[in-house]
Amino acid sequence: xxxxxxxxxxxxxxxxxxxxxxxxxxxxxxxxxxxxxxxxxxxxxxxxxxxxxxxxxxxxxxxxxxxxxxxxxxxxxxxxxxxxxxxxxxxxxxxxxxxxxxxxxxxxxxxxxxxxxxxxxxxxxxxxxxxxxxxxxxxxxxxxxxxxxxxxxxxxxxxxxxxxxxxxxxxxxxxxxxxxxxxxxxxxxxxxxxxxxxxxxxxxxxxxxxxxxxxxxxxxxxxxxxxxxxxxxxxxxxxxxxxxxxxxxxxxxxxxxxxxxxxxxxxxxxxxxxxxxxxxxxxxxxxxxxxxxxxxxxxxxxxxxxxxxxxxxxxxxxxxxxxxxxxxxxxxxxxxxxxxxxxxxxxxxxxxxxxxxxxxxxxxxxxxxxxxxxxxxxxxxxxxxxxxxxxxxxxxxxxxxxxxxxxxxxxxxxxxxxxxxxxxxxxxxxxxxxxxxxxxxxxxxxxxxxxxxxxxxxxxxxxxxxxxxxxxxxxxxxxxxxxxxxxxxxxxxxxxxxxxxxxxxxxxxxxxxxxxxxxxxxxxxxxxxxxxxxxxxxxxxxxxxxxxxxxxxxxxxxxxxxxxxxxxxxxxxxxxxxxxxxxxxxxxxxxxxxxxxxxxxxxxxxxxxxxxxxxxxxxxxxxxxxxxxxxxxxxxxxxxxxxxxxxxxxxxxxxxxxxxxxxxxxxxxxxxxxxxxxxxxxxxxxxx
Numbered sequence: 060x061x062x063x064x065x066x067x068x069x070x071x072x073x074x075x076x077x078x079x080x081x082x083x084x085x086x087x088x089x090x091x092x093x094x095x096x097x098x099x100x101x102x103x104x105x106x107x108x109x110x111x112x113x114x115x116x117x118x119x120x121x122x123x124x125x126x127x128x129x130x131x132x133x134x135x136x137x138x139x140x141x142x143x144x145x146x147x148x149x150x151x152x153x154x155x156x157x158x159x160x161x162x163x164x165x166x167x168x169x170x171x172x173x174x175x176x177x178x179x180x181x182x183x184x185x186x187x188x189x190x191x192x193x194x195x196x197x198x199x200x201x202x203x204x205x206x207x208x209x210x211x212x213x214x215x216x217x218x219x220x221x222x223x224x225x226x227x228x229x230x231x232x233x234x235x236x237x238x239x240x241x242x243x244x245x246x247x248x249x250x251x252x253x254x255x256x257x258x259x260x261x262x263x264x265x266x267x268x269x270x271x272x273x274x275x276x277x278x279x280x281x282x283x284x285x286x287x288x289x290x291x292x293x294x295x296x297x298x299x300x301x302x303x304x305x306x307x308x309x310x311x312x313x314x315x316x317x318x319x320x321x322x323x324x325x326x327x328x329x330x331x332x333x334x335x336x337x338x339x340x341x342x343x344x345x346x347x348x349x350x351x352x353x354x355x356x357x358x359x360x361x362x363x364x365x366x367x368x369x370x371x372x373x374x375x376x377x378x379x380x381x382x383x384x385x386x387x388x389x390x391x392x393x394x395x396x397x398x399x400x401x402x403x404x405x406x407x408x409x410x411x412x413x414x415x416x417x418x419x420x421x422x423x424x425x426x427x428x429x430x431x432x433x434x435x436x437x438x439x440x441x442x443x444x445x446x447x448x449x450x451x452x453x454x455x456x457x458x459x460x461x462x463x464x465x466x467x468x469x470x471x472x473x474x475x476x477x478x479x480x481x482x483x484x485x486x487x488x489x490x491x492x493x494x495x496x497x498x499x500x501x502x503x504x505x506x507x508x509x510x511x512x513x514x515x516x517x518x519x520x521x522x523x524x525x526x527x528x529x530x531x532x533x534x535x536x537x538x539x540x541x542x543x544x545x546x547x548x549x550x551x552x553x554x555x556x557x558x559x560x561x562x563x564x565x566x567x568x569x570x571x572x573x574x575x576x577x578x579x580x581x582x583x584x585x586x587x588x589x590x591x592x593x594x595x596x597x598x599x600x601x602x603x604x605x606x607x608x609x610x611x612x613x614x615x616x617x618x619x620x621x622x623x624x625x626x627x628x629x630x631x632x633x634x635x636x637x638x639x640x641x642x643x644x645x646x647x648x649x650x651x652x653x654x655x656x657x658x659x660x661x662x663x664x665x666x667x668x669x670x671x672x673x674x675x676x677x678x679x680x681x682x683x684x685x686x687x688x689x690x691x692x693x694x695x696x697x698x699x700x701x702x703x704x705x706x707x708x709x710x711x712x713x714x715x716x717x718x719x720x721x722x723x724x725x726x727x728x729x730x731x732x733x734x735x736x737x738x739x740x741x742x743x744x745x746x747x
């Protein structure tokens with residue numbers, strides 16, 4: 060007793076004075092309830108309904124084919140074999156039941172104990188029971204014989220078939236072993252690990268995110284465990300002093316504590332508290348499941364002012380990227396899906412007929428060549444080739460053109476009345492109303508090649524132009540889409556400085572599998588690495604191609620499985636995109652038949668010079684014919700559509716009129732006064 064008292068006794072020394080004021084308790088605001096959708100996502104909207112029906116019909120057709128093939132070859136022979144076994148088993152059970160063998164142990168026990176009266180009583184009950192059960196078995200046997208005789212007398216094949224269908228499955232069910240089913244499922248239901256509170260606590264404590272023996276260092280939960288799609292989720296409250304970033308860094312250790320792959324564990328920041336986050340544990344590795352074909356295969360027109368589809372996140376939700384006002388950097392090892400990702404976003408822009416596209420592909424791959432159907436400018440490689448005789452000079456001309464476009468947009472917006480442009484910013488309506496305010500997409504594939512040319516002066520000019528476009532382009536509606544496998548160690552001196560500035564100023568980053576941690580940091584940035592996102596740690600197998608981190612597009616950084624657009628898909632989409640542009644009359648540049656060398660002459664002055672004296676209007680076909688006749692070195696292959704697109708892109712408005720050279724038909728053309736006014740405004744701007 061004294062030892063117990065000694066162990067239970069402790070002494071406390073007051074080190075601080077008691078507070079003179081009572082503590083003030085703070086009310087804890089309850090979180091709002093999360094409302095689940097009334098209509099399930101599988102039947103919400105016609106596209107989801109079609110997808111659900113397609114999956115349901117496909118699943119059942121597969122089941123029908125699977126079982127239909129095995130029915131005569133596997134199921135019927137097995138059923139007949141096990142039916143024979145089942146017949147003997149049922150007969151054996153009937154004999155066991157009839158002879159009351161379950162009482163044999165009791166009778167043997169009374170005999171062993173020399174209990175004559177007990178044995179006699181049990182024996183008498185056994186004789187009575189056997190007689191009763193024997194009568195029932197005789198009646199059962201007579202019923203079976205009556206059915207068999209009836210079938211022999213009737214002698215109809217369908218009657219025997221019905222008898223077999225009724226008896227063979229029953230006998231086979233009793234005959235087969237419990238672990239050897241005759242019919243195997245055509246679709247295997249996936250099994251998943253049940254995640255409960257104890258498992259989660261074990262994982263977090265093992266990862267060093269809390270201490271169970273200290274009240275203020277314990278892990279808590281902000282919600283109950285629940286299923287969410289193909290996984291389970293729960294809100295986890297870290298101890299005070301721990302943050303979401305700590306959990307992200309310990310993701311691998313958490314996965315180890317949960318006894319699952321790290322690819323099955325996903326953490327999502329919660330806005331209510333920096334120490335609270337959503338833990339989602341998938342049943343299977345979701346990154347190994349392809350996202351499927353691109354939704355752009357519908358070939359419908361898109362809107363660049365709305366987010367573009369990129370892929371699916373780890374929980375199967377669609378991930379969209381808003382392209383306006385941003386620059387996107389895509390980095391990865393070769394053959395990890397970098398070009399396919401950039402091309403998919405460019406295809407989205409191509410389906411918007413009011414977006415100009417300039418493409419510079421440093422590696423001169425066939426992936427981008429189909430874009431000549433819609434691209435305003437397209438430069439392939441960095442050395443002369445059959446597609447681009449002088450790609451470096453063409454790139455310089457294209458970048459200078461975009462620079463002038465930025466200056467034109469900013470100047471044009473500043474002169475618009477406040478009623479039309481109240482905030483002085485480019486809007487969707489303005490970009491469609493005025494050709495000089497078009498949204499412009501600049502794609503730089505493997506752009507590091509253009510910083511490593513032999514001519515240092517050319518390197519500096521390209522670097523300076525890209526740096527200028529990066530700094531001022533997004534606000535003027537210029538979208539930059541850059542892709543590279545070498546995001547660091549490019550150039551030297553000013554070129555290296557400008558390259559790093561160009562790379563680092565991309566506001567949105569998408570990193571697929573990278574070769575090393577340093578490359579991942581160069582693509583995603585140092586902040587992303589501090590938050591636990593390392594693209595060099597992404598899985599490297601073939602099935603994970605197209606998987607990457609999307610950083611900077613939103614508060615969360617999802618792991619995205621990108622949609623797939625093959626070369627055939629891209630060709631189909633671009634043919635539709637060209638058709639949309641022809642209908643909207645927005646083809647310009649190379650897609651409209653204009654050569655890059657046209658930048659070296661003045662289209663407006665050439666157009667103004669072919670008007671006859673006193674002629675106020677000219678049709679597009681006549682204009683193309685006169686230019687080809689008077690300036691064959693520049694306009695020999697010019698078409699009416701091409702010159703129409705070029706002139707309207709310079710801000711000259713078209714107008715209908717009667718073409719006296721074509722039976723006085725009413726067609727589109729250009730008034731001379733519009734050309735003259737545009738020239739006058741341009742000269743005034745030049746003087747300023």
